[in-house]
Amino acid sequence: MSLLQLTGVRTNYGPIEALRGVDVTVEQGEIVTLIGANGAGKSTLLMTICGQPKPAAGSIVFDGRSIVDLPPHETAKLGIAQVPEGRRIFPRMTVFENLQLGATLGDPANFDADIAYCFDLFPILQKRRDQRAGTLSGGEQQMLAISRALMSRPRLLLLDEPSLGLAPLIIRRIFDVIADLNKTRGMTILLVEQNAYHALKLAHRAYVLAQGQVVLQGAGPELLANPEVRAAYLEGGAH
Amino acid sequence: MATVALPTRLKDAAIAAGLALVLAIPFIGLFTVSTDQGLVVNSRWSWVAWAVGLVFAGRLLLGAGRDALAARANRKNNEHIDLTNHHKNNRILRGIAIGFVVFIVPVFFLIYGGASGIQIILALVICLLIGFFLDILGGFVLPALKKVDRSSVGTRLTRAFMVAALLFAVTLPFMPYSDRYIIDLGTTVLIYILLGLGLNVTVGLAGLLDLGFVAFYAIGAYSFALLSKFFGLDFWVCLPLSGLIAAGFGVLLSLPILRLRGDYLAIVTLGFGEITRIVILNWQGLTGGPNGVSGIPRPGLFGLSFERRPPEGMVSFHEVTGIGFSGEHRLMFLYLIVLALVCLAAWVINRLRALPVGRAWEALREDEIACRSLGINPTASKVSAYAIGGMMGGFAGCFFAARQGFVSPESFGFIESALILAIVVLGGMGSQVGVVIAALFIVMLPELGREFADYRMIVFGLAMITIMVWRPGGLLSTRVPTVKLDQKGA
Numbered sequence: 001m002s003l004l005q006l007t008g009v010r011t012n013y014g015p016i017e018a019l020r021g022v023d024v025t026v027e028q029g030e031i032v033t034l035i036g037a038n039g040a041g042k043s044t045l046l047m048t049i050c051g052q053p054k055p056a057a058g059s060i061v062f063d064g065r066s067i068v069d070l071p072p073h074e075t076a077k078l079g080i081a082q083v084p085e086g087r088r089i090f091p092r093m094t095v096f097e098n099l100q101l102g103a104t105l106g107d108p109a110n111f112d113a114d115i116a117y118c119f120d121l122f123p124i125l126q127k128r129r130d131q132r133a134g135t136l137s138g139g140e141q142q143m144l145a146i147s148r149a150l151m152s153r154p155r156l157l158l159l160d161e162p163s164l165g166l167a168p169l170i171i172r173r174i175f176d177v178i179a180d181l182n183k184t185r186g187m188t189i190l191l192v193e194q195n196a197y198h199a200l201k202l203a204h205r206a207y208v209l210a211q212g213q214v215v216l217q218g219a220g221p222e223l224l225a226n227p228e229v230r231a232a233y234l235e236g237g238a239h
Numbered sequence: 240m241a242t243v244a245l246p247t248r249l250k251d252a253a254i255a256a257g258l259a260l261v262l263a264i265p266f267i268g269l270f271t272v273s274t275d276q277g278l279v280v281n282s283r284w285s286w287v288a289w290a291v292g293l294v295f296a297g298r299l300l301l302g303a304g305r306d307a308l309a310a311r312a313n314r315k316n317n318e319h320i321d322l323t324n325h326h327k328n329n330r331i332l333r334g335i336a337i338g339f340v341v342f343i344v345p346v347f348f349l350i351y352g353g354a355s356g357i358q359i360i361l362a363l364v365i366c367l368l369i370g371f372f373l374d375i376l377g378g379f380v381l382p383a384l385k386k387v388d389r390s391s392v393g394t395r396l397t398r399a400f401m402v403a404a405l406l407f408a409v410t411l412p413f414m415p416y417s418d419r420y421i422i423d424l425g426t427t428v429l430i431y432i433l434l435g436l437g438l439n440v441t442v443g444l445a446g447l448l449d450l451g452f453v454a455f456y457a458i459g460a461y462s463f464a465l466l467s468k469f470f471g472l473d474f475w476v477c478l479p480l481s482g483l484i485a486a487g488f489g490v491l492l493s494l495p496i497l498r499l500r501g502d503y504l505a506i507v508t509l510g511f512g513e514i515t516r517i518v519i520l521n522w523q524g525l526t527g528g529p530n531g532v533s534g535i536p537r538p539g540l541f542g543l544s545f546e547r548r549p550p551e552g553m554v555s556f557h558e559v560t561g562i563g564f565s566g567e568h569r570l571m572f573l574y575l576i577v578l579a580l581v582c583l584a585a586w587v588i589n590r591l592r593a594l595p596v597g598r599a600w601e602a603l604r605e606d607e608i609a610c611r612s613l614g615i616n617p618t619a620s621k622v623s624a625y626a627i628g629g630m631m632g633g634f635a636g637c638f639f640a641a642r643q644g645f646v647s648p649e650s651f652g653f654i655e656s657a658l659i660l661a662i663v664v665l666g667g668m669g670s671q672v673g674v675v676i677a678a679l680f681i682v683m684l685p686e687l688g689r690e691f692a693d694y695r696m697i698v699f700g701l702a703m704i705t706i707m708v709w710r711p712g713g714l715l716s717t718r719v720p721t722v723k724l725d726q727k728g729a
Contacts, residue, residue: 050612076614084612090605094720101602104595105614130720152614 001064003028003188004049004156009058011041011048018044020212021058026156031182031189033199033220035233036209042192043085045209046158049190050082051075062156077105081154085161087145091134095125098133098144102151110153118147121177139170146177156188157181163195171195175202196233200224208233248306252298259294263287401672408578412571422570426642428682429577430635435662435674436584437631442660443669444588444597445624446604447496448505451512452659454492455485455629457651459636461519464532464646474538474641478634485633486626493625497618512656520648531647537569538576538641545569573642580638584631585671591627593721600624601669665706667713676714 004026011019019041026032034042048055051072060068067075076082090098099118103111119126122143128136133144142162149157159178163171179202181187193199200206203220208229216223223229268287271278408429412422438452462481466472472480496507519526526532537545543556545568556572557564591597599620602610607617640646662681666673684699710716 052611072611073614073616076612082612084609088606088609088612090602090609092605092718093601094722096722097598097601097720100722101598101610101613101615104599132718148613 002026002061003063004190005059005061006045006049007059007061009045009048009060010056011044011053012056013044013053018212019048019055022209022212022214024207024214026188026190028188029182029186030204031178031191031202031220033191033193033203033206034209035193035196035199035206035229037232038194039211040209041212042209043160044212046082046160046190046192049075049158050080076152079152079155080158081149081152081156082158083145083149083160083162086164087138087141089133089136089141089144089148091132093133094130095133095136095144096129098148099125099151102148105152107153111151114151114153118150121150121180122147139166139173142166142170142174143177146174150181154187156190159189159191161192161194163193163198171198175199178202196229197224200229248299248302251302252295255298256291256295260287260291263290404675405582409575412574419567419570422567422574424682424686426570426574426577428678429574429581430639430642431659431662431678431682432675433577433581433584433635433638434632434659435666435678436581436588436671437628437635438659438663439628439666439669439671439674440588440591440600440631441624441628442663443674444592444604445600445620446668447621447624448501448508449625449628450505450509450653450656450660451492451515452508452628452632453651453653453655454512454515455489455632456636456639456655456659457515457519457648458485458488458629459633460640460646460650461526461532461636462633463637463640464535465525467536468532468534473536474637478637481637482630482633485636486630489625489627489629490622492629493622497621509653509656512653516648516651519651526648529648531645531649533645535640535644535646537644538573540572545572573638577638577642580634584634588627588631589671596620596623598721604669661703665703665713667710667715667717669718670713670715673713673715 002025004024006022006024009019009022009024010017022041022045024032024034024045034045036042044053047053049060049067051067051070051074055068058068059066062075062078062080065078067078067080070078090101093101099115103114106114119129122140124140125143125147128140133141136144146159146162162174162178166174175198178189178191182189182202191199191203200220200223206218206220206223207214208216208223216226216229218226224234264287267290268282268284269280270283272281273279408425411417411425434452434456437455438449441447441449441452459481462484463474463477466477466480467474492508492511496504499507520528522528539545540556543554543559545556547555547557547564555564556562556568562568588597592601599610599615600623602613602615603617603620603624610617610620639650643650658681662674662677665680666675666677680702684702706714
């Protein structure tokens with residue numbers, strides 16, 4: 001059974017149809033990538049999984065349980081952690097406090113180990129531990145946002161454009177960590193990206209979204225070689 | 240910043256002086272005197288000249304000071320770039336500048352109070368010193384809080400400061416110089432601190448604007464007044480009840496506004512405050528309407544009354560202890576009750592901040608969407624913030640009723656809400672020490688100006704503007720983290 005299964009999901013913003021019957025599955029231990037142009041519905045899809053907005057039709061099943069009716073804080077309790085688009089760290093609170101908040105749902109017994117794990121993953125965060133998160137650089141904030149999501153030991157990690165506004169070197173670092181999380185921790189990851197090259201390279205499977213529908217799907221490397229995908233998302237694009 | 244040439248400085252000062260002239264002519268130059276023939280406009284142009292001259296000189300000095308700062312900062316930056324240390328350099332000059340600004344306020348008083356030249360100069364020097372001291376304190380404490388390697392010094396200093404303040408507050412009523420007036424004023428300040436602490440939970444910590452906080456104050460006061468009137472309950476029973484009732488209304492208020500933000504939230508909370516007042520005003524049968532409720536019993540100490548003739552069934556304090564009767568004992572006792580309430584509230588809120596619920600409030604203020612993705616229930620956080628804030632307001636109200644012995648809707652107008660909000664904003668959102676300082680400031684300032692009643696509000700406004708210019712984030716705008724690890728242990 002898949003860890004996450006979306007069937008025929010439709011989401012509307014008023015009269016606008018953002019998702020028009022999307023089927024997506026994520027298996028345990030996979031990295032699945034969603035790519036697509038602006039306005040294709042990628043972020044809407046992630047938000048719909050979290051529970052806001054609610055889909056107008058279709059089913060979302062997480063680990064055998066329908067989560068269509070759950071508000072975001074309830075889906076989070078089931079083990080779905082989201083790294084929101086634009087990072088959304090708590091700027092006036094320290095790095096450490098941000099991580100504490102990430103552990104809201106976690107078992108307090110794991111706290112020290114999880115903090116150590118995050119600091120191991122991103123040593124810069126340890127240096128910045130008592131600094132206000134708003135004073136971090138964009139890349140550091142993204143690292144913090146990912147660490148914060150990991151603090152609850154989620155079973156599924158949703159990443160919304162982690163490369164947004166970051167320098168190429170930092171992007172590579174972030175993607176390395178994502179791949180590493182999946183390999184060493186077996187973390188299941190659903191990744192939404194504009195940066196198609198990096199995202200497809202590390203994905204086991206990928207979906208291409210256009211105008212609220214899945215137009216292509218397949219293994220990550222396979223899509224990377226697909227001429228249509230290359231033409232639409234890669235040629236002339238930034239690597 | 241490069242040093243600016245003298246002609247530019249002179250021009251700048253001349254512009255400021257010109258502006259001052261334009262403003263000074265109607266505000267200072269002309270004044271009305273009522274004579275037999277009605278109001279007559281008189282002039283005092285020498286004052287205008289003085290004001291313009293002062294502004295010119297002050298502006299020039301300010302510019303020169305800034306240049307000096309820039310030069311020093313440049314030197315410092317060439318050695319090593321350290322942003323947090325940057326403003327430490329100009330602390331002394333800034334102290335003088337602040338002192339200069341602050342001194343305008345008392346000079347204003349003194350001129351109208353007919354003080355002599357020496358008194359004015361003395362006041363000026365004192366104000367300079369106060370400004371200087373405040374800024375040095377700020378410059379020393381704030382970076383210490385920000386900078387990790389000096390945190391131990393900073394925390395020790397803040398703690399020492401807090402202990403000193405507490406000691407002062409506890410011993411105040413027993414001091415020889417404390418008379419009725421001082422104790423009464425102290426009590427008023429403490430009530431506002433309590434209100435400020437309560438509103439600080441909703442506005443400062445959870446970031447939910449509340450323009451109708453006075454409603455909780457009123458609900459607390461009327462809870463006690465009515466419970467004692469109809470059921471004969473005494474203060475100590477009603478205190479927790481008032482808190483609970485106010486908290487209940489806090490929950491009630493929070494439900495319709497869960498989805499509101501910004502302006503809309505402000506309007507609904509404003510409405511809540513007004514509705515509460517109007518209901519109290521019009522529900523004659525229950526609340527006595529505009530006549531209020533009188534004869535509210537005074538709080539006793541374990542059944543001991545502070546009245547000269549204790550009510551039936553009670554023994555009076557002076558009979559039991561053998562201390563001669565004095566009306567001041569009751570005031571002192573009231574003062575100590577509210578002091579204890581303030582300490583309790585501050586402690587509880589401080590503890591809550593470090594608990595998940597308090598951390599959720601702050602996270603909610605920072606980013607609601609991120610909160611949800613972390614599994615924090617925003618509804619529960621908002622409801623609890625309004626409930627806890629309302630409860631503090633309820634305690635303050637209950638105490639207020641006990642102190643006055645009389646409540647009427649007049650005490651709970653919008654201006655009270657505005658004052659409490661001003662305390663929170665001036666203090667620096669979320670800062671408890673800031674609330675204390677701001678409450679002192681807001682309550683004491685009009686008191687100091689009591690003899691110049693006509694100008695009180697002008698001075699009040701001026702002082703508010705000064706603070707907003709000087710410290711846009713409030714007096715203590717630096718948020719103190721709830722946890723900080725020992726750096727050596729890392």
